[in-house]
Amino acid sequence: MKAILLQQPIEIKNGVYHFLSPDAKARWMDVAMSNGVRARIFYADHYDQDAEAFDYFQEHADGASRHENRRLRETIIRQVPREAQNILDIGCGSAWVAGYFCKKGVAVYSMDISAGNPTRALQTYPFDNHVALVADVYELPFAQNTFDCIIAAEVMEHTPDPKLFISNLLRVLKPDGTLILTTPFQENIVHSLCVHCNRLTPHNAHLHSFNQKNITVLLQQLNIRNYKLFTFSNKFLSRLQTHLVLQYLPFKIWQTSDYIVNLCWKKPTRMLLKIKKNV
DSSP states (O other): OGGGBSSOOSEEETTEEEOOOTTGGGOOEEEEOTTSOEEEEOHHHHHHHHHHHSOTTSOOSSHHHHHHHHHHHHHHHTTSOTTOOEEEEETOTTOHHHHHHGGGTOEEEEEESSSHHHHHHHHHOOOTTEEEEEOOGGGOOBOSSOEEEEEEETOGGGOSOHHHHHHHHHHTEEEEEEEEEEEEBSOOOOEEEOTTTOSEEEGGGOOOOBOHHHHHHHHHHTTOOSEEEEEEEEHHHHHTTTHHHHTTSOHHHHHHHHHHHHHHSOOEEEEEEEEEOOO
16 A cells, blocks of 8 residues: 555554544635535534444435435446456445455445544455545545546535545546546535524535536536536436335346436436546
């Protein structure tokens, strides 16, 4: 691992590499949310507490959510290049990426800004080719051109600066490497007045809502031309409890069904962005 690092970890605890500076939780970041609301947030502290409050390793209670999550993962898996030898999993959560790819001989780096998720990730998937680390995407500890593939599933909507988020990930991606991002599609972000701080707080800590238009503008600003963008996971299929049947179908049949329904009723709930880094 030393060969790919720009800096040494502050500590190694329970096998997890910690790179987050001691003052990170006290730092605030300015954010302009998609709906125009501006805020200052304690980014690192929030997600450290988030990992304590919510169990990302527990499956969803309802069948529709479990099915949607399964199809999301299957969609991502099919975008990962077969020749990828190492993967950086940003915002690793339950570390499903390590659970799937480590068994196939791929080295997976499960990274999260919280300490709790990477620690449980390594305990759950103690493979020799599994590395867990605590770090901030805005201060990545990796050398340039390190990873064959980077996955950031349902993370970008949480980040204060999506443009810098993508730029930092591309820095550590190898030439001709693949960056895979997924996010809710055209989400209506709802705010509530926080009972603790009396400030407007977005539900689920989603700071941004993305669609084809604003993603395309973002990619143009970053001078990214080699990419694929598509939507999936129809809202009506989920609300009508069609998972009771669709859960038994192979991925390809589900994907075709979802595609056809989205042609008729354009209500996708997810968007996937796949970027190939120029050589």
